[in-house]
Amino acid sequence: MRRGSVLVPEGVQEETVVPMTTDGLGAWSRTPVLSLRQVTRRYRRVEALDAVDLDVHAREVVALVGDNGAGKSTLARVVAGVEQPDAGFVEMDGAPVTISSPGAAHALGIATVFQDPALCDNLSVVANLFLGRELRVRPGGPLDEERMVREARQILDDLTTGITSVHRTVNELSNGQRQAITIARAMITRPRVVVLDEPTAALSVVQTAEVLQLVTRLREMGLGVVLISHDLADVLAVADRVEVLRHGRNNGSFDAASSSQEEIVAAITGAPGARGRAFR
């Protein structure tokens, strides 16, 4: 059932819907952790995003799909603070925020994993996880290796990555494990929302399954996840909701559990009459 802007399971009283889900107990959140409201981003004459709306709740995987050039990566860059919207705004917990830089995105609790993460092949797992954010014993003091190792192990365990040694160099890892490292690296800042831009591109079937498992793990950990992907089978395997962009505009919102690939493809390609059901 839909109340206001949130889906509430049948039988749940509205009063029991809490403003935020932070305890990981599965309470339904009324306020999305992250919202885009009428966000527009232009490159000269191209409207890469044209009045786009997007809601992401805690403990929810929202897949963002669309054809090449639909605006998905532009949306990721706006949310990551790499680019600013020309119009519209972003909200966190229902309050407008300005994501003026990648640092501001991190401070707000938003982490973005881009398509081509730069890992340093010759460095260890732990060094890659803390690259540019090394912990020190005291400000300006020596590196706190012990704490970095401890925290790296904790994050990799929380994500159930199966990576047992944080001292291995990254070039010893499979592509799937390398993708796991990039996702783990995003967790260093303890985000509440993670945006993953095509995390399974160029992975084998087995490695893709491992990364999708990580995505479901992020949801179990209480995070809101935006999964950008071309692969509808992947998307339907893990997403709660599928949002379609077409030519920079919202073009349908689908409940993943009750929608078919054909319906979503129709919205992606702009088949006449194709719209999402259940959500919008």
Ligand SMILES: Nc1ncnc2c1ncn2[C@@H]1O[C@H](COP(=O)(O)OP(=O)(O)OP(=O)(O)O)[C@@H](O)[C@H]1O
């Ligand atoms: N820096 C830029 N300068 C000019 N135009 C751009 C720029 N970045 C993106 N665009 C244009 O904006 C539109 C949206 O591009 P975007 O990369 O966001 O789409 P996408 O859905 O991520 O596509 P893909 O799946 O191919 O990565 C496209 O028309 C693209 O050519």
